[in-house]
Amino acid sequence: MRTYIVEDEKPALQRLQNMLTEIPEIDIIGSTASGREAIVEIDTLQPELLLLDIHLSDMSGLDVLQLITSTPAVIFTTAYNQYAVQAFELRAVDYLLKPFSRERLQEAISRVREKKTTPEALKELFAQWQPPANYLTRFASRVGDKITMFTDDEVVYFTSESKFVYACLEEHRYLLNYTLSQLETRLDPEKFFRIHRSSIVNLNYVRKIEADSSGGYTITTLGRRPANLSVSRTAGKVLRNKLGW
Known part of the structure; x- marks a missing residue:
């Protein structure tokens, strides 16, 4: 062979x-x-x-x-x-x-x-x-004396900016004490997918995915404040197959 x-x-x-x-x-x-x-x-x-x-x-x-x-x-x-x-x-x-x-x-x-x-x-x-599922489903974000709790179902996407990682919900975003790599391994892969080195999207919030001029893709999310997220070329092809598009 x-x-x-x-x-x-x-x-x-x-x-x-x-x-x-x-x-x-x-x-x-x-x-x-x-x-x-x-x-x-x-x-x-x-x-x-x-x-x-x-x-x-x-x-x-x-x-x-x-x-x-x-x-x-x-x-x-x-x-x-x-x-x-x-x-x-x-x-x-x-x-x-x-x-x-x-x-x-x-x-x-x-x-x-x-x-x-x-x-x-x-x-x-x-x-x-594959190890037994033990996925992250609840999150807590602390700002000063205030702690905000939310679930994975509320998260539209996670993003990394200047070494900080945020969970982006429909109305607000919250600072988390995780890296994107940690989140990628601890989120349910049936629900979340890493589309770029700087972001992980909740597949339930994907409204559309389109090819762009760079050879990659762009995702538009659902919700009152839709976000446009960049998708790498490799991740885009896998994502389209995953979503059956």
């Missing part, structure tokens, strides 16, 4: 290569630490299997997958679990959380061999490793 690796950490790359050499059917045809170089080489070499890290130095592995024209089976390898929903919606065969064992890698490659890539199979796999 012709295999290409995209990994920007040398120790992780070496470890992965060592594990792959123990699997007889794997033929490593190339590797790179650069997302941009990966796009060119993947389309040139046409691998059957792509092992793809998500956090690269020059771009996201999710963007790489969006920009290649070839269609290898894809196994994501990453230390971050918050991208799993996007990975599976992009039809990844598997999602390996670092550090993973030889046995877990072999299991992922077996899935490629057995072509377990149907939506039903991916949903089953996602359910196997």
Whole structure:
């Protein structure tokens, strides 16, 4: 199986290569630490299997997958679990959380061999490793001596400005003691989606999504005071698929 690796950490790359050499059917045809170089080489070499890290130095592995024209089976390898929903919606065969064992890698490659890539199979796999739901549903924001309580259903979107994170409701916004990355991992993914490095939107408040001139998208929210929110190119494609638009 012709295999290409995209990994920007040398120790992780070496470890992965060592594990792959123990699997007889794997033929490593190339590797790179650069997302941009990966796009060119993947389309040139046409691998059957792509092992793809998500956090690269020059771009996201999710963007790489969006920009290649070839269609290898894809196994994501990453230390971050918050991208799993996007990975599976992009039809990844598997999602390996670092550090993973030889046995877990072999299991992922077996899935490629057995072509377990149907939506039903991916949903089953996602359910196997996804931790039990314990999502944030209530928030408290303190300003001076006043504490305001609200629920996740009231939040239209979360935004980050100058290192501060705010929950934006229809009438007011409230300062929170969370980072967006923390919120992304602790909010219900069926209800909330990170559309940009600076914002997470409540899907129940999405009125419309439109392509813009930069290649990304813009969301308009519902409510008495609609907001226009920027959506990254990769997130926009996943979001449209998620919403069935």
